[in-house]
Amino acid sequence: MLFRRPVKPPAAEGAFIRFESVGLRYGLGPEVLHDISFSLEPGEFRYIVGPSGAGKTSLLRLLYLAHRPTRGLIGVFGHEIATASRADLAGLRRRIGVVFQDFRLLDHLTAHENVALPLRIAGANEAEAREHVTEILTWVGLADHMHARPATLSGGQKQRVAIARAVITRPDLLVADEPTGNLDDTLGFRLMHLFEELNRVGTTVLIATHSETLIAHNPHPAMRLSAGMLDVPGSLAA
Amino acid sequence: MTRKRSPIVPLGRDAASRFLPVVFGLMVYLAGLSLAAVLVLSGAVEQISRQGIDVLTVEVPPDEAGETAERAARVLARLEASPDVAAAHLISDFEVRALLRPWLGADPLPDDLAIPRLIDVTLKPNAEITASALAESLAAEVPGVRIDDPKIWLDRLGTFGRSLALVAGIIAALVIAATAVMAVVSTRMAISVHRDLVELLHLMGGRDTFVARLFQFQAFRVGLIGGVIGAALAALTLLGLEQAGRRLDGLLFIEAGLDPIGFAAIGALPILTAALAMLTARMTALGALRRLP
């Protein structure tokens, strides 16, 4: 062998999700995340709370592998991402379901086709996939809107399509960025119910929000982010 | 219910997808014509180089006294004795006058006008002697004898033909390069228009080859459509030219035309264009995707 395999830093060993002294800056701009350290265990349900601009989206983007950190180590499902191969990273991404703040649905596809997308990427059997997508859309209460395009759906309906798409492959980790952000409280609480159901069947859930009402209504441990610094309660510290 | 699956990237709706086949068609049309020019010209050059090697015309001018018959007879005898000559044929006075008529007019030529005699010589297929060597040895025997060697101007014509073929080949190569550049630019454009979608597919765990395939398939489609249009127009143009050229039959001493192989090459252009566009798009897309984390 010409090259030695790099020795994996111990940070990633065994941990489900682990951030260690992670810092992030965009281009040459100021650092927006400083010394972020925390870990997540399988089956947890946790919030990241913080005011707008605190860096919640940036932290989640690091977690779902949309960005590389400027410094520090990130371990995902026991893999140190700095040393993972491109193919490994694609595999890790398939195990993370993401509900984006702005949904990111494809306007030219129906709700059904949008939800089927991760299965198409994974190369799943088409007939089975179709059936599975129908089930999930029924679960989120969109049985009557299977073939509607996003443009004809309400905000709450789009949000539920986005959730269905994020969980269609039964990911190990579900990440949601302000999923109730532009919904009224009743709709928001109903969505939270979906997340709790998923968590009950074993999916680890991490939700970023700025809504204290939401946390009061659905209490789970919360990490607080302000001005790029993470405050992890003692009971959660790694 | 078997619904057709919508394409993941709606490339068919981009403004570019409407004019790209036209541009590709134009490229293929030009490539087809220049390719045909290369084939026709090299075919003609080959025919030229095969011709005139074994046929010479010996010219016996009159001497100061205006005498030609006896001089021509001596040259003819000399030629017939030569081991390199297969046949020598004295062109009759009548034939020579007929040959001269277009230059000298229809009026009967005065009988005392001294007209050179011409001898058609066919060399043996493997004759080693050159026209100028033969001319030298004949002139030693009968002063003033000249040989009109068609090889010299045929050579010049051949060189000219080869230059034309080279230029046509360069044009074909440039057009092909421009087609590849078009594929690169249009793929870059498509990727940048659908940047968000590409990132989304990447974040869902789509591998680079999976995402690239979405773009390379579109390039293949556009290349094929444009290729078929361009090749069909090129074939029509060539058939038209061939039709027009047939009226010149007999005036041209070579058969200039595209053979079935040439038309097959034009017919293969759409597939080649589609394959070129697809490969270029694939490489471009993979290069762009590698920049994602």
Ligand SMILES: Nc1ncnc2c1ncn2[C@@H]1O[C@H](COP(=O)(O)OP(=O)(O)O)[C@@H](O)[C@H]1O
């Ligand atoms: N793509 C980007 N380029 C440069 N700066 C960014 C980018 N995204 C976010 N930021 C900056 O990073 C900081 C944190 O933003 P963000 O992570 O979106 O916070 P939150 O999601 O908590 O509102 C803000 O100051 C924001 O301006």
Ligand SMILES: [Mg+2]
């Ligand atoms: Mg945000």
